[in-house]
Amino acid sequence: MNRELVIAFWRQRGSAAFRMAFLLLVFGFPLLMTAAMPGGGLGIVRDAVGITMVLAAGMIGQDVSSGVLQLLFARPVRRSEYVLSRWLSVAVAAGAIAVLQIALAWLILNARGAPQESGMVLLTMLQRVVEVIQITAVMAMFSSLVNGVGDLGLWFATTVVGGILQLAAQAKGWGWVGRVGAELNRIVGPDVGLVALMRGTGGWSDLVTTLSIAALALLIAVVLVNRKELSYATTG
């Protein structure tokens, strides 16, 4: 990990007004909904996909398309170090914001007369952090595949294809197609199952699968960036 890369990435994201406006929206809207409908409990702040997407989109691909990577890789920085720093930057920021969102939702629910069990709140926070770890790793993989913010497109395409396959499997009774669809959706939408695990109603497999997907996605991202030829020679 490279501290300079992490800090520079945070500052870069913080200086992007459009992205920050989106972040405010995905952060604030569920809190408003929680305040308006306290009966929904913490369920309204359902996942951290929105927050992670806003911060992660183009995390590597934008550097490739803008051309800043040439200057960066002329420095003594390993490509793997770059990829892992990008992943860590997004994961830490998105995880922290997601945790803050849950904390604020908890305070709002308390104020609105719908207090939540503190143990459950902490578990939800932990689950959210694990989700962020996987989503960020998958976005790093997508971002190392396509330039710009094409990773968002890949994420949506994977989600849609996964859904279609599952629907088709239901309609036609194709078990293996449904399985493929479920796995695709699992890649882009983690199912950590931490709450069930702690309550003793679930196993470790969901958590292990989540962390395995994250590790594999990061490995693929590192390999892809390592193999990437920087498009220096477009003019020959």
Place this chain on the structure above:
Amino acid sequence: MPASSIAVPQAVWHDAAPLMTPGIVVENLTKTYRRGFSGERFHALNTVSLNVRSGEVFGVIGPNGAGKTTLFGCLLGFLRPDAGRITIDGHAPDDLAVRAVTGYLPERLVLDRWMTGFGFLAYHHALARLPAATRRDDCAAALARIGLDPEAGQRAVRSYSRGMLQRLGLAQALLGSPRFVFLDEPASGVDPAGVVLFRRLLGDLKGSGVTVILNSHQLEQVERVCNRVAFVKGGRVEAIETLDAGSAHARGLRIRWAAGGAVTAELLRTAAERGGAGFVEATQADSGGGAGRFTARDDEGAARLLRALIEAGVPVVEATPDEGRLERLFLSDAAASPPPVSVEATRFMPPAVPGSGS
């Protein structure tokens, strides 16, 4: 591995001049790209071999599409060659030990627009793993070195002009006193004062023993600062020209005189010899005036020649430098004829350097 611990392999070199250290060695470098829908492969670089000695300023010139940029990309480890090998001080170009002592200025500097000029330098200072304790002072000194005032350094780079960006890029390339500096069209978009500054900085680098690779279309600049120049065309190194100051190569001078003096070829030859210069040819105009071509070793020699001609009674009205040698190389290329200048053979077969590869 710290920069100072880069090992210099012991080797026997079969080049025209003995090497103090290996510097940059390129052997049979080949890089192809696929072109068009057919996927036909074309050679951006075709078995390029050259060596850049430690401490020399080495120019790379050639027409657009010649392969210069691809060569730079391979030298910097951005592109993977299909065949061949590059070593920099015996290491692969993407070795972190090499990068720790490398500075690079791309032709078009792309950077995060939110950064201030100072912040950009501080960021690269940190990436280069230079000591944090000296960061502020080093960056301030780097800004001053390229003529940007501290106030400009505190502004976001989005407000910088092209020339200011280029200056900032040069400042980052020179952070931490690199041993290898790659400059791709460094004076592109820079105002005349900037061009002079860049030339002075290049002179400083040359004086301090830094190995500089310079890709530039500004032939006059290349001719002024480079020890040697590789002429690249069609993915091949067509020639390597030695340009060392004080070399036997003479500088051309075209001199025109007015009517009124008794100017003969003999007078011109004698005056040129007295001025320590050479006389090439003269033509007489119908008006009674005329023009001649001379050669002088350097600027001082040209001044001596002019003085000698005037003292000999030649009514000189104009003296213009002849086209440069590199310009002639280009022109001869345009005319599809062999370069008329003496060229150093590009053959270079260094022995294998242990523990290296690209």
